[in-house]
Amino acid sequence: MNNSNRRNFIKNTITLSLGAAVLPALGPLNVLAADPQEKGRQDNPAAFQFVQDKLPYAFSALEPHIDAATMEIHYTKHHATYIKNVNEAIVAEKLNYASDIDFFANASKLSVKARNNGGGSWNHNFFWHSLQAGGPGAPAGALKAGIDETFGSLDKFKELFAQAAIGRFGSGWAWLISDKGTLKIISTPNQDNPLMDDAPVKGKPLLALDVWEHAYYLKYQNKRNEYITAWWNLVNWNEVAKRL
Numbered sequence: 001m002n003n004s005n006r007r008n009f010i011k012n013t014i015t016l017s018l019g020a021a022v023l024p025a026l027g028p029l030n031v032l033a034a035d036p037q038e039k040g041r042q043d044n045p046a047a048f049q050f051v052q053d054k055l056p057y058a059f060s061a062l063e064p065h066i067d068a069a070t071m072e073i074h075y076t077k078h079h080a081t082y083i084k085n086v087n088e089a090i091v092a093e094k095l096n097y098a099s100d101i102d103f104f105a106n107a108s109k110l111s112v113k114a115r116n117n118g119g120g121s122w123n124h125n126f127f128w129h130s131l132q133a134g135g136p137g138a139p140a141g142a143l144k145a146g147i148d149e150t151f152g153s154l155d156k157f158k159e160l161f162a163q164a165a166i167g168r169f170g171s172g173w174a175w176l177i178s179d180k181g182t183l184k185i186i187s188t189p190n191q192d193n194p195l196m197d198d199a200p201v202k203g204k205p206l207l208a209l210d211v212w213e214h215a216y217y218l219k220y221q222n223k224r225n226e227y228i229t230a231w232w233n234l235v236n237w238n239e240v241a242k243r244l
């Protein structure tokens with residue numbers, strides 16, 4: 001047993017012994033456990049949990065813009081861990097939300113673990129579906145009209161969106177959102193998103209770009225701007241339009 005394991009063993013043993021000694025004296029704890037509302041929260045099978053969406057393409061499908069190794073690690077390690085951790089928090093904290101929308105509408109009340117991992121779970125599902133292989137497309141219909149009207153042109157929109165993505169210091173996301181019908185470009189820190197009740201600008205997410213270093217570092221290292229330029233080739237504009 002190494003020192004760290006030994007310390008944990010001793011700590012756990014002490015906790016167990018203390019627990020055994022103290023519990024019989026704490027009758028009211030049993031009353032709490034029997035509270036019907038508390039019990040309901042604990043056992044509610046309908047409580048919302050996050051699910052990792054199946055990746056809609058192969059890890060290598062987005063080459064050369066996003067490499068297969070980055071995609072595999074991003075999906076199977078980073079995203080999978082957010083999902084595991086948020087669902088752990090939902091159970092441990094007896095969170096009883098009806099949906100993802102409901103979960104994020106209460107973001108300001110969540111623990112750090114539930115908030116960050118919930119954001120990471122949702123944002124990545126959204127991100128995977130925002131992308132496709134097969135060359136750069138372009139927005140059409142009402143989406144094109146909205147972009148032209150709000151930002152002047154697709155090129156100007158891309159420039160402003162890239163500025164938001166590059167300007168995000170450290171880890172976070174750039175977003176195109178609809179704020180009650182008005183298109184806006186915003187960025188959020190960490191795994192925050194525009195569905196969160198305490199987001200500075202809230203709205204319906206239409207497009208998201210992950211600018212955490214884990215999203216691009218293997219291929220682009222410090223060159224976030226090159227990652228963003230390449231990423232435009234992958235945007236699934238049909239999906240963005242459907243979200244409008």
Ligand code: MN
Pocket residue numbers: 074078124210212214215
């Ligand atoms: Mn990511």
